[in-house]
Amino acid sequence: MLPRGRPRALGAAALLLLLLLVGFFRLGGDPESRGAAGGGGAGGLDPALTPHVPPDGRPRGTAGLDGDPPGDHNRSGCHPPRPRPPKCELLHVAIVCAGHNSSRDVITLVKSLLFYRRNPLHLHLVTDSVARNILETLFQTWMVPAVHISFYDAEELKPQVSWIPNKHYSGLYGLMKLALPGVLPPHLARVIVLDTDVTFASDIAELWALFAHFSDKQVIGLVENQSDWYLGNLWKNHRPWPALGRGFNTGVILLQLDRLRQAGWEKTWRQIATRELRTLLATSLADQDVFNAVIKEHPGLVWPLPCVWNVQLSDHSQAEHCYLEASDLKVIHWNSPKKLRVKNKHVAFFRSLHLTFLEYDGNLLRRELFGCSSPLPPRAEQQLTVHRVHLTFLPHELPAPQPHDVTLVAQLSMDRLQMLEALCRHWPGPMSLALYLTDAEAQQFLRFVAASAVLSARRDVAYHVVYRDGPLYPVNQLRNVALAQALTPYVFLSDIDFLPAYSLYDYLRTSIEQLELGSRRKAALVVPAFETLHYRFGFPSSKAELLALLDSGSLHTFRYHEWPRGHAPTDYARWREARAPYLVQWAADYEPYVVVPRDCPHYDPRFMGFGWNKVAHIVELDAQQYELLVLPEAFIVHLPHTPSLDISRFRSSPAYRDCLQALKDEFHQDLSRRYGAAALKYLTALQQPRGLA
Amino acid sequence: MLPRGRPRALGAAALLLLLLLVGFFRLGGDPESRGAAGGGGAGGLDPALTPHVPPDGRPRGTAGLDGDPPGDHNRSGCHPPRPRPPKCELLHVAIVCAGHNSSRDVITLVKSLLFYRRNPLHLHLVTDSVARNILETLFQTWMVPAVHISFYDAEELKPQVSWIPNKHYSGLYGLMKLALPGVLPPHLARVIVLDTDVTFASDIAELWALFAHFSDKQVIGLVENQSDWYLGNLWKNHRPWPALGRGFNTGVILLQLDRLRQAGWEKTWRQIATRELRTLLATSLADQDVFNAVIKEHPGLVWPLPCVWNVQLSDHSQAEHCYLEASDLKVIHWNSPKKLRVKNKHVAFFRSLHLTFLEYDGNLLRRELFGCSSPLPPRAEQQLTVHRVHLTFLPHELPAPQPHDVTLVAQLSMDRLQMLEALCRHWPGPMSLALYLTDAEAQQFLRFVAASAVLSARRDVAYHVVYRDGPLYPVNQLRNVALAQALTPYVFLSDIDFLPAYSLYDYLRTSIEQLELGSRRKAALVVPAFETLHYRFGFPSSKAELLALLDSGSLHTFRYHEWPRGHAPTDYARWREARAPYLVQWAADYEPYVVVPRDCPHYDPRFMGFGWNKVAHIVELDAQQYELLVLPEAFIVHLPHTPSLDISRFRSSPAYRDCLQALKDEFHQDLSRRYGAAALKYLTALQQPRGLA
Secondary structure (H helix, E strand, O other): OOOOOOOOOOHHHHHHHHHHHHHHHHHHHHHHHHHHHHHOOOOOOOOOOOOOOOOOOOHHHHHOOOOOOOOHHHHOOOOOOOOOOOOOOOOEEEEEOHHHHHHHHHHHHHHHHHHHHOOOOEEEEOOOHHHHHHHHHHHHHHHHOOOOEEEEEHHHHHHHHHOEOOOOOOOHHHHHHHHHHOOOOOOOEEEEEEEEOOEEEEOOHHHHHHHHHHHOOOOOOEEEEEOOHHHHOOOOOOOOOOOOOOOOOEEEEEEEEEHHHHOHHHHHHHHHHHHHHHOOOOOOOOOHHHHHHHHHHHHHHEEEOOOOHHHOOOOOOOOHHHHHHHHOOOOEEOOOOOOOOOOOOOOHHHHHHHHHOOOOHHHHHHOOOOOOOOOOOOOOOOOOOOOOOOOOOOOOOOOOOOOOOEEEEEEEEEHHHHHHHHHHOOOOEEEEEEEEEEEHHHHHHHHHHHHHHHHHHOOOOEEEEOOOOOOOOHHHHHHHHHHHHHHHHHHHEOOEEEOOOOOOOHHHHHHHHHHHHHHOOOEEEEEEEOOOOOOOOOOOOOHHHHHHHHOOOOOOOOOOOOOOOHHHHOOOOHHOOOOEEEEOOOOOOOOOEEEEEEEOOOOOOOOOOOOOOOHHHHHHHHHHOOEEOOOOOOOOOEEOOOHHHHHHHHHHOOHHEEEHHHHHHHHHHHHHHHHHHHHHHHHHHHHHHHOOO | OOOOOOOOOOOOHHHHHHHHHHHHHHHHHOHHHHHHHHHOOOOOOOOOOOOOOOOOOOOOOHOOOOOOOOOOOHHHOOOOOOOOOOOOOEEEEEEEEEHHHHHHHHHHHHHHHHHHOOOOOOEEEEHHHHHHHHEEEEEEEHOOOEEEEEEHHHHHHHHOOOEEEEEEEOOHOOOOHHHHHHOOEEEEEEEEEOOOOOOOOOOOHHHHHHHHHHOOOOEEEEOOOOHHHOOOOOOOOOOOOOOOOOOOOEEEEEEEHHHHHHOOOOHHHHHHHHHHHHOOOOOOOOOOHHHHHHHOOOOEEEEOOHHHHHOOOOOOEEEEEHHHHHHHEEEEOOOOOHHOOOOOOHHHHHHHHHHHHHHOOOOHHHOOOOOOOOOOOOOOOOOOOOOOOOOOOOOOOOOOOOOEEEEEEEEEHHHOOOOOHHOOOOOOOOOOEEEEEHHHHHHHHHHHHHOOOOHHOOOOOOEEEEEOOOOOOOOOOOOOHHOOOOOOOOEEEEOEEOOOOOOOOHHHHHHHHHHHEEEEEEEEEEEEEEEEEOOOOOOOOOOOHHHHHHHHHHOOOOOOOOOOOHHHHHHHHHHHHHHOOOOEOOOOOOOOOOEEEEOOOOOOOOOOOOOOHHHHHHHHHHOOOOOOEEEOOOEEEEOOOOOOOOHHHHHHOOOHHHHHHHHHHHHHHHHHHHHHOOOOOHHOOOOOOOOOO
């Protein structure tokens, strides 16, 4: 690229050549990009290239940018451009994201970004409260080095764009891109703006490097639209907003923020939008209509990006013209409302790129950036693995506030998905479930829910995905995620293999109210647990039926055969006769399923795999002087299942048992520290010979 | 790059510049690569650059090739080089691969290659019979467009290198790289040779493009060794083979085959190796020692590759000097015997690159190459999905030929891994198991086996991985894979949820011999099936014990409650009393577990998911006039398990049941076509009301 301000016309050919070379050496710029940019014959070395629209409606400046046709090298003298910004330069990216589904999309986009990037990134996320909750937790737990995140409240931006009537599916949020220059920090000079439905197939630094080609007047980098929409000939009376030829697509935007602000961007777009709305009444394509109307009037503002930076897979896309030549795709844009189901000759190819990142193990992106000292403080040494957490993976509605409402809390992995339908039938109330999955399994889970009418119909079940990492099953970390996300005043701490009595949800709410749980009484309500060893099993519809099954030997009290201590204090004999709730005393190894206020103590995350994870929690409740109150009409039944892989992998290992013992010791030391002499009883109980309890 | 043969010295500076530009435009070459290559100050624009070894032992030509230090651009005038060969040029890659474990490695390498490539590839694989069996099946079923495969028999190469005593873990196979110029087709002019333990992080076309930098004399492209091995100072009396300075690593080699052959490569390396062996007695690093000895004597042969093309993660690697500067890794080389467990400051980063491809869904690589017309014939329209198949995923020894030996054949997915240990305890004979897994699950499976002493100890269990694709469980395709790989004369066609009587393996072999199965008698031996609904269950050690459990209600005949037709013809009442094998007649819906000669009919692959898959096979046996002979002392017991996801997903779908009915109709039409009137009975039986059977 020519140094700016240097006189451009010199008489002698040799001197011109010399000048070119000086330009190469001085700026370290990329003559090839200009060459490729002007490869269609327009502009060539003129950095002030502005699009000029010939009668066919195709901006000539763009034509030359379409990829990298073979043979063009001869004209440009260099190889295909792979310009990069200075090593370790911080690159800024802005994304508007709202709701559960867009939050999933944006994560796939970010995974593709991170896979190819070699620079530190700063993501500027304009979010509604749902997306903020999801993405804030995700990035905190993801801990990707050299990635900064800033959030901006979409709610605050609404007044700036809500006056624009809009028919596009992106709603108000699409329009917010127009307001970004005013929203992003004033010191921020450049930003790349991305739609949530794009996938990177290359290093974003190459895109960032294109800023260097902007002239003083050029402030917006955009790829030409790859459909005929703005030509206005799609159907009779089709009246699109004004645009230069095919217009530009705003799925990928380079914004020179400093100059936009200086040039009075906000005033400009508002004026033009107001004027057009008088006749057009509403935008059809949200922000894109307004951007195009502004550019139509001020064509000098735009620098046309090579088409490969926004390959648009809409229904009537002509993107083929771009990518068949290019063989070097940079960014795919799923800009059809049909998304991955769009029809397109090469959609299988594009889908495979997208699926790559959809299913990519995000933990692998925690890798350090080489050679760039991380601008983040070095990570504290963590004793426990921090698992990536994606809260409310599927759309979820907040429960209406009810003073005695109770959320069923549980955790599961892929091999227990089959339980979900039955659980939904048995528990009509809210649930908060933590799922321990790989990225690929999370996609299987989505398909599983979509295929189930029962599951799809529920909006009060919150699924929180905790991504797998490491060999041990982090059972208590999972429970804590699910517990922390329960939004009712009470929680029922259950396990996924249990089905509740059909009446349990109603009965618990009534009991909570009658017992004044949490207000007058600090108590944990015990729900007695039973089990069947048969997998064909008629679920008892009442306590009477349950007792009959118990007497006939079809049901047993839970773990009656292998571990009666776990539930002995519930006192099943007394329960048979009980008509009113009754108090029981804590004893060693007691691990009942309980209902407690949601501000109860968390589970101890040190207990991983299978052993003592619930026991420790009940000890904690007892130490904090929760009464243990057994409910006479409540019950749950454990269904049989194949032992999980995690159990069978570790149950037999002596090292594992030693490790569990060490954890127990540590736990008791912590108890003494926190509860003093009162904690002594737990240690004493533990040291009694097993037969006595 | 300067056109070869053009006079290089011209007086006037302006003319020199002119010449440079002419060079750019004329060749479309990449001046930057030369610039970066010579960026350290050596050579500059001299295409005949040869390494020159200064006293520090570091070839000067290589120093400048180390990556792409920032600031270098100014000197070179262009951006970092990303040279590419002409679009759609076919690139040739040669790999020597032997045994089960290397075959797994090479697939990960190939996945990384395919992920980044944009050119058609021809893989030249020098394999032993094990690797050939695995890789031939894999590539046939993978069906990646624009990938050609040729196999070369390592056995035939052995005499060419077996005379060289070698201490390296790669054994004879490493040495075979020396013989490649003679083995590969004479018309092949260039090839990239790769070790199985490298991972690509970039497009191999960029590496291929470096051939263009070779002078007429340069015939081998290599990266400098990143350890001090060849400096000979690692320990007292350490006597490495002769090398230029640090020497070169042969994990990645560019071979200019045509010129190597002309220059008498074979004679040269043999002479030099013979001479060195007189004093050094054996190679320590296999082919690498010989390559280095040759290069020491003929330094003009080598063109030093930039270090990023072979980042060596050995134990004492100094690779850091390369990659910290480069920020642009191209190829990772796990050249320590510890492989992924090597200790290295940045190993987590490299491991994440490697795991990316280890777990990458290979089906996604079936995507077409854009813009290159595939040189393969267009794929025939397949009615059924072709699943990628990786035979003998783990080391496996062929069973010693025994005339009456029998292999247990079954298939499973991840949720049944827990069965494998018990199955191994119950069946001491050979097994052929097809596992339906994702690429990531295949890695979990490896860890599962490694953690199990029982499984690790067995070499007679062949695990064949069939990669998941599509929503339906291809149960019969899986069975066919396992059946086709059974290597004994007889097979026991079982299911994974059954445990055989401890004596079954011995009893079957005796029965096969006594009944002269397959030779005198065309029969299927029926193994009666039972089931327990209890998880905790003492396995009967004899028929008498089994009958006692049956009488006490702890055991049932298989599917006695829901589907007695499936096993009714076995006639359990008669079996109780039977002392000798007895004939039974086929009836509708009969699906016993049988022992047959391994050349029995295959399963009908159309039956997917859950229904009729075994029934159709038994119909086929009956149609082919196999007698059904029940064995009086044989039994298997089905253990309870959670219904699989696949079952619960489809069992309830009416569309699924309609589809199954259509398949049954199709199957019966095929039967009539093949067996004529004799097949009528199956249709008649099917049409009888269910209650009568």
